[in-house]
Amino acid sequence: AVSRERVRDEFIKLTMTDFPMRGLTMMKETGLLQHVIPELERGIGVTQNQAHMYDVWEHNLRTLQHSADKGWPLHVRLSAIFHDISKPEARRMGPEKQWTFYGHEVLGARETKKILIDLKYPAKIMEKVTTLVRWHMFFSDTEQITLSAVRRMIANVGPENIWDLMEV
Numbered sequence: 001a002v003s004r005e006r007v008r009d010e011f012i013k014l015t016m017t018d019f020p021m022r023g024l025t026m027m028k029e030t031g032l033l034q035h036v037i038p039e040l041e042r043g044i045g046v047t048q049n050q051a052h053m054y055d056v057w058e059h060n061l062r063t064l065q066h067s068a069d070k071g072w073p074l075h076v077r078l079s080a081i082f083h084d085i086s087k088p089e090a091r092r093m094g095p096e097k098q099w100t101f102y103g104h105e106v107l108g109a110r111e112t113k114k115i116l117i118d119l120k121y122p123a124k125i126m127e128k129v130t131t132l133v134r135w136h137m138f139f140s141d142t143e144q145i146t147l148s149a150v151r152r153m154i155a156n157v158g159p160e161n162i163w164d165l166m167e168v
Contacts, residue, residue: 007036008119015077021065024081037115040081042088049098056087072167075125079132079168082112109134128164131157136168 014023024040027033033041043056052059064081072080086107094100109130116126138145138153157165 004118005120008121011036011119012074015064015081016068016074018068019065020068020077020081021061024061024064037119039085039111039115043084046088046091047099048087048101056084060084067167070167075128075132076164076167078112078116078125078129079136079164082108082115082129083133083136083168084108085115085133086111105134105137128161131161132165132168135165138165 014020014027017023024033027036028041028044040057040060043060046056048054048056048059054062060081060083063083064077067077067080084101084104087101087104090101090104090107092100092102112133113126113130116129121129135153135157138149153165154162
């Protein structure tokens with residue numbers, strides 16, 4: 001019987017602590033997370049390819065913790081915890097017997113928007129976070145980025161979001 005706005009406000013407080021990974025782990029262990037953001041639990045036990053040593057759940061938690069360690073703002077921290085939220089749905093075995101996650105960033109942006117709507121986040125935060133989740137794969141291979149690709153990315157995310165995207 002707790003309002004979603006109150007749940008949101010408490011989730012923000014947890015996300016903005018120095019140790020949000022610890023808080024989310026506690027939420028999972030006590031069964032509270034399934035009532036707040038059950039979508040996060042789908043990553044538990046979902047292994048990734050050789051580029052990741054953790055399952056999706058642990059990877060998302062550690063990404064959030066890293067953003068807290070850097071002191072980054074709320075929208076970057078939310079993007080960090082949600083950036084790979086749809087990897088479980090997108091996971092397929094590739095031809096080289098490696099897991100692939102093609103399109104997880106598009107699915108993740110949609111899922112993130114649903115979660116943020118449910119928790120009644122302001123439109124401005126929702127737009128920024130879903131944009132960062134949608135485009136987070138752009139900087140995954142910095143050795144292959146061309147100047148024209150950077151221009152396209154700035155056009156896609158806006159110059160005001162480009163540094164936040166690099167943090168995610």
